[in-house]
Amino acid sequence: MPAPAQEQKFQRRKEERPAEIMAAGLRIFANKGFAAARLEEVAEAAGVSKATIYLYFDSKADLFAAIVREIATPRFDEMERLLDTYDGPSADLLNFMIGKLKEIATGTELPALAKIILAESSNFPEIREFYRDHVILRGFANLSRVIERGIARGEFRECNVEAAAQEIIFPILMNTLARNTFGELPFFDPDGFFTAHAEFVARGLAADREA
Amino acid sequence: MPAPAQEQKFQRRKEERPAEIMAAGLRIFANKGFAAARLEEVAEAAGVSKATIYLYFDSKADLFAAIVREIATPRFDEMERLLDTYDGPSADLLNFMIGKLKEIATGTELPALAKIILAESSNFPEIREFYRDHVILRGFANLSRVIERGIARGEFRECNVEAAAQEIIFPILMNTLARNTFGELPFFDPDGFFTAHAEFVARGLAADREA
């Protein structure tokens, strides 16, 4: 007699697979880092076989890159859309950017992936290069645009634009990494920090008042 | 007859050993990270046996902690000596501190060790706790003292002191880590950056001029 109501061995779900694999990969990478994450485990968490991963991604590094892109791209797109259309005060634009960066820092796993880049990219140059081109450079390009816009409009002082961009993003990133590493020490309290950071940046960039 | 001018199989050099082992350990840790560094290799680089390491250090983590302490302690001592005695403008004191931090960031391996803490301390809580207590908290305590001093003297504005301390140190640390990770991208040029950073911090902290 035939096996009653047998389970299917697998289902074909071409559309959903990549997203499911990326979601599983994100969890595993964020928890274990790049080298220690096993594709077997990713496959299991995604409910597919290891080989299926290779149908959609060329390699482990390619999967990692796809995950980074998935998180970063829509946020940058949104930023750039605003940068292209906004025409109010640069200080407001900057505050919007900082809010967006806060959201990325506290609401996505991108900082965990950044940590992986810091920690392991010497062993895996491919992921470092991808991250540099698609996150670092693109992020800094956007910040630089805001700063240059403010300078051009006389709202911000003349300054080293590259350095100023670092002043905006580095405290946010490092505060996030610190909390991620040392736990929620009162010292690193994010709410107070982000408010103070916005104020600090605004003062650091403000044009001198004419006497 | 006595063996003529025999070479000694080993030499007792109780005084020098710890420093030599720490120097070797620093190189290996900085290159490979904590988990991947093998004490066998440290021993070889220091010209001693693995057992000798255990004569002077309780464990791998203890060796790591000793190295961190060796680098950090004299710098903090010097900072604190100045903080105890200086009585000029707080802006100058802050510039001195930033110069000192730049020196630590660019002239020591402490950033490489900080990277290890970020990357691996979830697997090795002992080294995280040591680093937190002897580097993070002590460093922030000193920065906070400078900021509070400036506020008390009316040179700096009232602000979130913890956040301000992060504004001072995080860009320095992160710029260093970024150069360490991505190589010497022109974007992260340290000379321009440190100059701009000092200016940025000074403006961010400056008391409002009374109208």
Added chain:
DNA sequence: GTCTATATAACGATAGAC
């Protein structure tokens, strides 16, 4: 029946154990 998404199983490099 054909096409292809998916699983199973094998391969080769490499790191870790003894």
Added chain:
DNA sequence: GTCTATCGTTATATAGAC
């Protein structure tokens, strides 16, 4: 220093959709 287990990767078999 050798052996072995593990894991990224690839080749082949099979099952599901149309």
